[in-house]
Amino acid sequence: MNEHIQKLIVDGTLYGLVFFSVITWILIIAKGVQHFRLGRQNRVFTKQFWGASNLDAAANLSDTTGAKARLAASGFSALYVVDGESPDLEHSWDRQELLERHLRQQIQKEYESLESGLAVLASIGSTSPFVGLFGTVFGIIHALTALSKAASPSIDIVAGPLGEALIATGVGIAVAVPAVLAYNFYLRRLKLASADLDSYATDFVNLAQKSGFRVSKPVAKVSATQSQGGSAVHVNNQVIGVAA
Template sequence: MNLIASPFASIESTVIWLLILFSVATWGLFLLKAGQFTRLKVQDRKFHKQFWAASSLDSAAPLTQSNPGAAARVAAAGYAAIQVHEGSASDLSQAINHQDRLERALRQQIVRERRSLESGLAVLASIGSTSPFIGLFGTVWGIMSALKGISAAGSASLETVAGPIGASLVATGVGIAVAVPAVLVYNYFLRRLKLTAADLDDFAHDFYSLAQKSQFRVLTHPAAHKSAQPGTPRNVKEAS
């Protein structure tokens, strides 16, 4: 034990604790992302069921206010781009090409949803790619410490060499043990992200087709306009 009692040993233990922290972060992100994707799947499934049960595109508009989820937010962005309020047919805002505005609004909202779902994945990718090298770094410093102790002891017997060097290899093993789950978790959620984005793209295409049948106009009543007014300027600004 005295052979590794040097400043190098403290560096090796620091590496081990850093890898343990990475492991905790990996499993914490796994639980958070699993809850996020599961909740989003339930919300979107409920919204899709109610949306496609509606009698028309106009009558489905209130569903975006009463339902959370990515699909509901995409639909809300679409409604904000093509809504026409009663008594405002002559407004300058109605002269904008609603078809182009709808396409931009749907695309921009899908991008925002992707960014929300991508949060945390970069951390998982970084942990998976750097943990083996951090563990190897700890092993190198551990071997240097062991060799320095062996030189000071003046003995190169198997008992003297095997213990310190074997202990230094623990860092590499821990690094690999941390990296493998991080890579698997990252790949799993990356696939779920792609599937969710594909579902949103499909829904956006369906919404676009429904809006096309109504000539890219959705009539909303003043009461509905007031309830949706706080979010309208942001969507219009982003679409322009």
């Protein structure tokens, strides 16, 4: 292997580690924003939910953002009952089992969303030191090759290549440390968020049991406005008919 290829391998290793570092910090910032928004949205929805007079009132909450809000919406979708409506195949299940099934599926979706990116952080944290060491090995080979070809061997000939080789090791460690720390931190946050959703789901099932696992669907607000010679009927602020 000639010196040019050895030099390219060392340089490629350094560029690869810089790329890993950029990916790491993008994920750290993105996950931080995700968890910050999640915590704020959950706090707002929790306050609104427990402030509702009953489950029917809670089902009419306008706030639908956040993991808990989506979990509640999934639970309500399993409990909705309309008088005179014949149940479909899905709602022919035992209502408690159906509710628990919906909640489990939604918790799994939220877990997968929060877990995204953690595998990348773990991979970068565990492999970066070895990538740096890989560059170090070829840097040393490059230095020894240059030393063997020198007419008068001296430390000056190998100082530069050896310095580059050690830089590769240092960069590999510098990339791995924040990736590992971020992975452990967000894994802990993931476990706390998952436990919080599990606790909320248990409370939701207990509340649903008190209401017989049935919640009435929200009724659309209907208003009539009189116009010249007629009236317009509005449902959810949309005109659905005009009577002369």
